[in-house]
Amino acid sequence: MKASNAKRRYLTQRVAISVLAVSLALVVIPVIGIIIYMIANGYSSLSWEFLTASPSQAGKAGGILPAILGTVYLMLGTILFALPIGVMAGIYLSEYTRANWLTRLINMAIVNLAGVPSIVFGLFGLAVFVLGLNLGMSLLAASLTLAAQALAMTITTSREAIMAVPKEYREGSLAIGVSRWQTIRHVVLPQAAPGILTGAILAMSRAAGETAPIIVVGAAFLVGGLPGSPFDRFMALPYHLYTVSAHIPGMPSEIKWGVALVLIAMVLLFNILAGIVRIKTRKR
C-alpha cells in the first residue's frame, strides 16, 4: 500500500510538470510562430522601392519611406526629451536624497506612470501640447507626448544603473576633494552609461511601436512629401499599419505584411541591441 502511494505521488508529479511544460510551450511557440509567419509573408514585399519610395495610389502601391522616417524622427524626438529628464531624475533619486517620504512619493508616481494606458497619454498630449501649448497636430507634439510616456522607463533604468555603481568609487573621488557634481559627472555617470543606454534604446523601441497616442496627437495616413519641420504633420509606421490593415478596403495584402514586417524588424532590432549592450556590460 505504501508503494502504491509513492507511485501515485510520482504520477501526480509527472502529470503536473507536463502541464507546466505545456504552459511554457503555449507562451513560447506563438511568439516564434508569429515571427516566422511575418517573415514568410512580408519578405516578398520588401524591395528597395518599398523602403525608399513614397506611397502612391492612396497607399496601395509605392513605398513607405515617409512612414519610416516619421517613426525615426519620433524615436529621436522622444529620447531627446525623455533621456535628459530621466538621467537627471535618476541622479536625484540615487545621489541627492535618502529614502524619505518624497522619494517614496516619486517612486510611487513612476510606478503608476508606467501603468497609465497609452490612450490616456494621448488625451494628455492633445490637451497640453497640441491645444494648450498650441503646437498643433505635429511631430513635436507627438514626441513630447511619447516622451511623457517614456519617462517612467528612462527614470527607472537610469536610477538602477546609477545605483549599481559601487559606493567606493564615489568615496574615492570625494576623498580627494572632488565636488559632488564633478564626482557624478566624471566618475558615476561614465560607469552607469551602458545601463542608461540600454534603457534609452528600449524606450526608443517602445516609442517606435506606440500607436494609440499618436492617433490622438497628429499622425496622418498620407502626407505629401517627407516631414520637413517639427511642426509638420507626419506619417508613422504603426499608424500606417493600423490604417492599411483596418481601414482601407482592397488594400493589397503584400503592403500590409510589408509594413508589419518593417515595423517589427525596427522594434526588435532595438530590443536586441539593448540586449547586446546589457550582456556586454555584464561581462565587464
Place this chain on the structure above:
Amino acid sequence: MINMFPSLKKGIGKTASLTSPRPRWGERIIEKLILFNGILAIAVLLGVFFILLRQGIPALIETPFYSFLFGTHWYPVSDPPTFGILPFFVATMWVTVISTVLAVPIGVGAAIFLAEVAPRKVADAVKPVVELLSGFPSVVMGFIGLVLLSPWVQNTLGLSSGLCGVTAGIMLAMMSLPIIVSVSEDALRAVPDEFRQAAYGLGSTRWEVIWHVCVPSALSGISAAIMLGIGRAIGETMTVLMVAGGALALPGLPTDPMMPMTAAIASGIGNAVQGGPQYHALFAIGLILFILTLFVNLIAARILDRQRRKFAAG
C-alpha cells in the same frame, strides 16, 4: 581636537553638496535642475490627472454621473446627444476577464516551470523570447488578431464575424503573458532555498515542494503579477480597437462585437469637436480608465513591496 576638515563636517548628513571653498555657480544651477527633474515624475502624473479632471468633469456635469456610468446609449451626434458608457465598460470587463482567465494559468504555469523545473540554461534561452513578446507593438498584435486569429475564431465558434470579445481577449492574454511570467518568476526565485531543502528533507516529491511550499510562499508576488496583467489588459488600446468589433450596443455575450473604453476614446477623439460635449465625454472615459488602472497598479505595487520586505527580513 582640531577639526581639519570643517567644510567636510558641514556636509555630512546633509543632502546638499559638500560645501567647497568658493561657490560653483554652474554646479548650483545643475543641482537645482536635478532636483526639478527629480520631482517631474510626480508633476506629470498629477498633470495627467488634472487634465482629465478638467476636461472630463464638464461631461459629468452635463450628464449626471449615474446615467453616464450606467446609461446604455452612446449617441454623441444626435440632438440632444446621449452619453452612456455602460456598453464600453462592460466590453472592457469582458475582454479583461477572458484575457485573465487564459493568461493567468498559462503564465503562472510557465513561470513555475522556468523557476522551479527548467535547467538554468533552458530558462536563460527562453527568457529572451518572452521579453521579445513584451516588445511586440500592440498594433502588430492587433494586425495578427485581424488576419490570423479572427478567421479562426469565426470558423471555430461559428460566428458571423470573428471580430469580437473572444478574439480581443485571446490577443490581450498573449500581451499580458510577459509581465505575468516575469513577475511570477521573480517571486518564485525570491523564495529562500532553505524552504525547499526543508521540504525535500521531509521526503516530499519535487511537485509537492512546488505546490505546497514554493507557490504558497510566492503567492503574494504571483497575485501582484496577475494584477499587473489585468492592468495591462484594461489599458490596451490598439488591439481591442482592431479586433473587438467596435459595436456600440451593450454586449451580452463574449462572442458579440464590442467596443472597450480605450477603443471608444481612440475611435471617437478624431471626430470630437474640441471643447464640445463628445470631447469632454471622452476625457471622462479617460478619467475612469486612469482611476481604474491607478487602483490596480497601486494594489500590485503594495503587494510587491510587502513581499520584498517579507523575505528581506527572513
